[in-house]
Structure formats: C-alpha cells, structure tokens
Amino acid sequence: MSRIPAKTDAFRAIADPTRRAILDRLRAGPANAGTLAADFRSSRPAVSRHLRVLREARLVVDTKVGRERLYEVNSVPLQSVAGWLEGYRAFWQASLMRLKRNLEEK
Amino acid sequence: MSEIKTHVRAVSDLVDGSVVASVEIARAPERIFQALASREIIDWWVNPGVFDTREWSGDVRVGGAWSASGMARGAPYTLVGEFLEVDPPRKLVQTWQMKGMPGAPSTVTYMLETIPGGTRLTVRHSGLAAPDQRANVGAGWRTSFEQLAEIMSTAKR
Numbered sequence: 001m002s003r004i005p006a007k008t009d010a011f012r013a014i015a016d017p018t019r020r021a022i023l024d025r026l027r028a029g030p031a032n033a034g035t036l037a038a039d040f041r042s043s044r045p046a047v048s049r050h051l052r053v054l055r056e057a058r059l060v061v062d063t064k065v066g067r068e069r070l071y072e073v074n075s076v077p078l079q080s081v082a083g084w085l086e087g088y089r090a091f092w093q094a095s096l097m098r099l100k101r102n103l104e105e106k
Numbered sequence: 107m108s109e110i111k112t113h114v115r116a117v118s119d120l121v122d123g124s125v126v127a128s129v130e131i132a133r134a135p136e137r138i139f140q141a142l143a144s145r146e147i148i149d150w151w152v153n154p155g156v157f158d159t160r161e162w163s164g165d166v167r168v169g170g171a172w173s174a175s176g177m178a179r180g181a182p183y184t185l186v187g188e189f190l191e192v193d194p195p196r197k198l199v200q201t202w203q204m205k206g207m208p209g210a211p212s213t214v215t216y217m218l219e220t221i222p223g224g225t226r227l228t229v230r231h232s233g234l235a236a237p238d239q240r241a242n243v244g245a246g247w248r249t250s251f252e253q254l255a256e257i258m259s260t261a262k263r
Contacts (some may be wrong), residue, residue, distance in 0.1 A: 085118040085125060085234060087156070092127035092229055093116035094153040099141060099227075102149055103133045104109045 013057035018042070019050050023073060026060060030072040108132055110224050124232040132224040135195035142198055142216050147174065155179075168192055172200060187211060202231070 014020055018040065025031065025039055033051060037044040051071055054060040062069045109132050116127035131138055140146065143166045151159035157178045164172030168189055175184040184205040191199035196218055203211035212233040219226050 085123065088125045088231055088234055089116050089118040089127070091151075091153045091157050092125055092231060093114050094156075095151050096114045096116070096127050096129040096227065096229065098152055099138075099150040100114070100129050100131045103131055103137065103141065 010057045010059055013053050013059055016050070016053075019054055022047070022050055022054065023059060026071055026073045030063075030070045032065075032068045032070055034068075036071070123234040124230060125234065126228065126230050128226060128228040130221060130224055130226050135218040135220060135225045138218055138225050138227055139195035139198065143192070143194075148176075151176075164189070166192055173205075187214075191215075 014023070021040065022036060025036065031039070033044055033047050036042075036051070037047040040047065051060065051062075054071075055062060058074055060071045061074045062071050064070075110130045112130045114127060114129045116125065118125045141150065143164065145162050147162040148159045151157075151162075151174065157176070159174050159176040161176065162172070162174045164170065166172075166189060168191065170189045170192075171186065172189065173184060173186045175182065177183070186203055186205050187201040189198070189200045190213070191197055198216040200214050201211040202214050210233065212231060215230045215232070217228045217230075219228075
C-alpha cells in the first residue's frame, strides 16, 4: 500500500497506447529496439524512449546480446499493480464476514 | 431474526481505485450502525494474520475524528480519519488514512438498507489510488486495465 515513485510507476508507463502495444508485442517474444521500431513504423529514438520508461517501471527487462539489447516482458510489477487493491478487498471481505458472525451469534 | 444464509461479496475496481463489499445480516440497521461507530470495531476490523485492530476511538459526529491502531503483518500501524456524514442508521461516511503516509486520505462509506429479515450493509472504500495514479484516471484507463488483465493472464513467468 506504499506510494510508488513517479519514475517507476507502472500505471504511468501503461497509460501510453504505444507502450501498451510494445508490451503486447514483447509478450510474443523478446525483441531489440530495431525490430520494434520496424514493427511499429516508429523512429528508433522514439521506441528507445518508450523502452526506457518501461524499463524504469520494471515492466520490461533487457539483456545484452552482443552489441544489441534484447527486451522482454517482466510481469512482476504488473502483479503489484493489480495487488495494491487486493489487500483492501480481502480486508473488507474478512471483516464483514466477522461482523455478520458476531452479530448473528448474539 | 437469527441468521441469513448469504455470503459476503467483495470486489475491487482497478479503474477508479475502489473496493465495494456487501453483506446481509439478520439484525436491525440500528444494531449494525452501532457496530460501525463504536469500539465494537475492534471485534470485526480484522483480517486474521494480516490486519488486526486492537484500539479504536472516535467522536462520532460530522467533523469528528476517529483513530484505530493495531498490528498488520507483525508491524504496528495507526489509522486516522474524520467523519464526513453521520446519518444513523442509514449512512456513515468517514475518511481513512494510514498515519504518516503521504497523499490524500481514502473514503469509507457505509450504507445500510432494510431487507426482509434484516439489513444489507454495503461498504464502499474509494480513493485508494496513490496521487500519481489518480491524476491519470480518465477514459483511457479502462483500456489500459483491460490490456493489463490480458497481459497478466497470458504472461508465463
């Protein structure tokens, strides 16, 4: 339930449709910036900029292969994005159950 | 009135950062309202092993403060807030914030309605997104989260 610094905020990273498309593309398999730029008909600097945001949010991880960087999806921060509400959901679920039990027993 | 055999329903909405939960209880709304706005909270604001309320105090009137403390995963915490609406036995609205945490407080709204044999209590806990996330809430978000859900369901790690 702690606040995520803006620079690494997964929500901000996925707010952009191109970055969501890049994540979608990387789900199919790892790719380098050149391949992604060709796939999206974007300039390589534009793709690199998106990749940097995704990397800072830890939504993608890169591996150096020779002179290239290969990018792939890292699903862990996505799970934490979905998980920050789950604690509250579970809390209210358990609490209301207990309230019901307490009141109906007496 | 003894017992209503239904389960608690609790769902979260990632798009607007809220949780809605409801339960049907075989008691009058007045009795339930009392449990929402008194020290009785320590008997039920509990998610065993995760969140355990030990103390509660509150000045139950509009503008009055409340505070609750306990243990969450072995670490002490204090929740604080203010009552925004006090309308027994139908509605209670209060702000909710973890003491010492930055950002705007969230809001807990309890609604009580009479049903055959008892009361339906609905809790809506809203404003749970961090400020950076809230600033971005807009039309594009539903798409974001749908895609996110899809990415999550197919990612194999």
